[in-house]
Structure formats: C-alpha cells, structure tokens
Amino acid sequence: MVWMEEIKSLSEGKGGAPVNDSRTSTDAGRSLAEQELVSSLSWLIALRWFAGVGVLLGTWLASGILNLRIPAVPLYVLGLGVLAYNALFWWLLRRLGAETTTSNATYQWFARFQIGVDWLAMILLVYLTGGIESPTLVFFLFHIIIASMLLPHDRAFLYVTLAPIMVGGVALLEYLGLLPHVYIFEPARYDDPVYIASVLIFFTAATYTMAYLSMTISRRLRRREDELAALYGIVQATTSTLDLPEALNRLAEATTSALRCKASAIRLLNKTGSHLIMEGSYGLSERYRDKAPIEVARARLDQEALSGKTVLVPDTAHDDRLRYPDKVGAEGIRTILSAPIIGKTGPIGVLRAYGGATHHFTEDDAAFLGAIAAQGAVAIENAQAYQMLEDLDESKSQFVRIVTHELRSPVQVVISLLNVLDRGYVGDLNEKQADLVGRARRRIEFLQTLIDDLLDLAAGKADVLATTERGLVSLSEVLGEVQSRYEARAQEKGLALQAEYPDENLTVWGDRAELDRMLNNLVSNAVKYTARGEVRLSLERNLGSARIVVSDSGIGIPDDALPDLFQEFFRAKNARQVKESGTGLGLSIVKDLVERYGGEIEVDSVVDRGTTFTLTLPLAESCS
C-alpha cells in the first residue's frame, strides 16, 4: 500500500509543490487515491469470477473424479453464490463509477463490505471441506493479501486477526459437537493417494495463486514507481526554469516521454478565455504548431477538457468531436488524450498528448496525464507570476531611465546657467541680484539631491544585483575616504572628526560606490546635525562581521521619531528645524543598502546629547 499513500500524499500536496484542492481532481473529480482504490476493486471483482468458477470446478473434481465425501450440493451452491454476489458487486461498482459524487469513503465502505462477504464465503468453504482439516485453509492467505491491499493498515490487521478466530471458532464448535464435522479423509492419510493428490492439488493451486498475486502487486507497484519518477522528472523540468515558454516546452517534452507517445502540446486560454493558444509543444511539426488559435466555443473536445475532465479520443479518424480530423491525421496523430490545466482560480489551459497509433492511451494514462497537468499548473502559474514581476521590474527601470534624463537634465541645465550668472561671466551682479540667484540655486541644488536620492533608492530596489563592479572592498579605505571628505566641513563647524581603524584589513564583498554611499550618508548626517563637540567613527571586527560606529554629540533623535527614522522622506522635527536642508531619503537608502548586504543597522540616541549608529556588515571571509 506504500505507493497508494505516496500518491495520496502527492495529490494532497505533502510530497511536492503546493497543490490546491481543485488540482487533486483529475478524472471526473476523483483523486488519484480513489482511482487506485477503484482499480483495485475492479481487479478484486475480476479475481472473484475465477474464485467462484474454481469452487464449482473443485467440487466437481473432488466429488466426481476423486470421489471425496464432500457435501457437493452445498459447495455448488456456495460457488454459484459467489458468482451471484460478484455480479451484484460488478454492477454496483459500475453504478458508483458513473456517479461523479461518489466519495472516497463510499469506496472504502464498499471495499470493506466486499471483503466481509468474501470472508464469510471463505469460512463456509473451509467448514464444508473439513473444517480444521480442510486443505482450503491456505486460501485464507489470498484474502489476507487482498485485505491488506485494499484496507488501511489497522483495518487489515483486524481482518487478519479475524481469520484464525473464525477457523478456530469452527474447530471449537465441531470439537464441542455443536457443529457436525464434515469428513473428507480417513484417519490414516499418508498412504492415501486421494488425500495426497488433493493436498498437492490445493497446494499447487495455492502456490500459483500466491505467485500471481505477488506478481500483480509488484507490477502495479513498479508502474506506480515509474509514474512517480516521471512525475518527479516533470516537476524538476518545469520548476527549474521561470521562463514561461521554456517551462511549457519542457513540460510538453516530459509529458511525451512519460506517456511514451508521439507528441504533446500545451494550449493556454487567452485573457478573455475565448481562445486556446499553443504556448508550448514537443514532437509537432512547425505547420501544426502554427495553426490558428482554437476557438473554445467551437471546440467540443476542449470544452469537455476545460470543464475538468480528462478526455480521450481513442481513434481520431472516427470521432465527430474533432473539427479537422484530416489535419490531425496528416500530422500522424491517431489518438488524443486531453487533460485540463487547472490553476488557482479555474481552468487555464489544456494539456494534450498525441499518440501515433489508435488506442495508445489507457485509463491509467488518463489519470497520469491529469496528475501531470496538475503539476504543470503550478509551474505555469509560478512562471506567469515571475514574468509579471519581471515586466514590473522592467517598467520600473524604464521609469528610472526616464527620470534620469527627463528630470535630471533640465535641473542640471538650470544649475549650469545659474552658475554662469553667479560666477559673473555675464557681468557682476548687484547684491540683490546675487541674493536671488543664490536662493534659486540652493533650491535647485536641493531638487537635484532629491532626484539623485530617489534614483539611488529606485535603482537599489529595482535591481539588487545589477551593480556593475562587485569585488572585495576594504572598509578602512572607504571609511577613510568618507572621513577626509567631511574633514573640511567639520573643521568649518569647529567639530572634532575622529576615527579609529583596526590593524587588520576588513573587507566586504560588494560595490565600492554603494558602501561609500552607505557610510557617507551616516557621516554626512552626523556632521550636519552636530553644532559643537565631536563626530567619532570607528571600525572593528566583531566575529565574522565588521562593526562600524558613527556617533556624534549632536541634536539627537526624539524617541517618537525613532520608529519612522528609516522611512522614506521622513525627517524628525528637530532635524527640520536645523537650517540645513535634507531630503529625508538618506537613511532609507542606508537601510536599504545595509539589508542588501545582509547586515544590520541600529540607532541609539538621546535628544541634545547625540546619536550613535551601529552598522554590522558580514565580512567577505564569512560569505565565501
């Protein structure tokens, strides 16, 4: 029963990628586990015909040929009875199969009922052929195998326990004289050729039946294993790429090889759901691939499939559901199997397998194609989602490019022109003119900073790994450059700008410009928001990370501003009161960058006392 559980867990989504409920149904709303049970039940019914006929033949052989003293009439009745109730079961199974609402529980109940009736017939057979002496006792083994195949573990053991109890019960009743014993053999039996022959016959029959049962079971196991392996291959093939056409072509190829057929094709519904468009295929000619999209309203076969059924066209030459049987025939397609591809919100397309010989596909193939389609749906939806993200990303990059040129250029031109005025190239400005030009210039320079910051942020978020030059970057060097950049400014304000560097060279894998930006924004803030005192920088190793501390004796950050500190455009009230301008993007850029480097940033601040930013970045050595 292992394979049944595997398939069950697979269809329930435990085994592989998440599969939602609507996808477990493949054929007329039946799960794989149910289909397995149904096929086991029909197998059991097929076996029972032989069992019934076997009882009749055996009785005739034993009483007519071997002249055993067996109660022939009750045994004939038993044999006919087995055939009769088997006919009833056969009819019942067909009726259950026709009803789409039949639940798994109903099939389970049906299986248990059949086994119960079988065991009653079996114990009757044992009793009628000598009770504890009966050579048919060994036949109980077949029933035990069948019970353990069809029933859940605990139930199977219950039935197995029942067997010795029933046999023992019959023996006890006979022993106590409550049930008349059926004599078949005289006491001395080793020299009784009839006894020997009958035991041998039953033993041989038992061995052959046993062999048949175990071969059937292992064959079915092997087939399930093959299917699982193929399904796993399909999962691998389709989920290893996020490129939709590629995923679809791989799915088609994997389907073709799993079903050992001629070709496969995947058609997906267009946005309005009116047409099915061939999006991926394998083994089809270019001419066939380039056929016009299928209009769903006119395609009966696809309508059936899209309604959730796996549809089989056993012979394409004789099926009025096909609109262009001649074209299909010209392609060498003799049989078609179609399964719906059902996404999260309903059918999204149809998976078709094409066979080169009529009646190529079996019932099992139909169930299997359904399972492939369910798996394919996951891969297709993943790829579609990814494609949507990529499109979004592309439009974002597009936006960044537009902003770069359309927004940044005019601002730069204005700055250049104001600079020409300001520097007196067209004559000296009087005080008022100079003041106005100065104001305009400061405003436009702020605007330029804002645009640059926005671009940094957008670019950073849009393409995480798109930076051109990544390599080992020395943090001491970067921090040193930043420090020297702000030395003049600090001196102007009368601040002490001090730094401590480690003896060792701490390196980070990344982009020098990004790391510069990260540290620059922190140091720039520290210098900007500190009126007197000092700004201290330090770099040191902390296990596999570098710890960079930027602390100042500046205005500090109010407690209520701390939670929003890294929000885009956020500026604390006291920061806005400081004369110098700021866009409110600097710290969000820092945070964004730090996170991309797998690091952390912490802030510690007391108003009017100062602020300390502590940055932790994984070192290159620990990344490798």
Added chain:
Amino acid sequence: MAKILMIDDDPDVTLAVQIPLESVGYEFYSAGNSAEGFERLKEVNPDLIILDVMMETATEGFHTSLILRDPAPDSEYAAYRDVPILMLTSVHTTTPLRFAPDEDYLPVDAFLEKSAGPDEILAKVEELLK
C-alpha cells in the same frame, strides 16, 4: 585662441558652456546634432570637441565619438582623429549607463557632468588643450 566645437542638441546647455568659454577668449562654434557637427568639424577645424552623450538617441554622442576616432586609414575624419574630445554627461551613477573614459571602448579624453560649474569646465578645457 583655440577653437572649440560643441555638439549638443540642447541650446541652454550650449549657452551655459559658451558664455564662460567666450569670456576667456575661446572661439566657440556649436552644432545641434551629430550630422551638423560633422559638417562644422570640416569648416571649423577645431582644437577641441565638446560632445553631449544623449541627443536624439541615448547614446548618439558615443557613436559620434567612435566615428571621429575611427582608426581606419581611409576614415573620412582621419584628419581630426587627434582632436581631444570632452564628453558632457548627465548619466547618473546608478543607471545602467556607467562609463569612464576607456581607451578601447570609448575614445574620449574626459568626461564632465553637465551640472559642472563654469570654472570646472574652463579648467578641464584648459587641461585638454595643453
């Protein structure tokens, strides 16, 4: 005094460069696109070319520089191959277009951001004409 040809489709940018350059005595000529630039190149025979990166297309300036520096002996502009080129860019560092002068890839002598001040432009021009 040296002759400078500026190829740029933005008259405002041209003006912002023209005023400081003329104020110190350079002869200044301008062209609004590459085609006009190539024409004027032959008329003016400049000592320095100032080139805009983005004109009608995002990289028109790059193509212009490649044509000007074409190493083929029969190049139409072989005579001007040694004229220094100063490229004006507004290409921000985070955009995919991220270049620095590269002998093999981009045969220009210097880059300057469009927002550079007039003093910076003058200094760069002087350096290139040395």
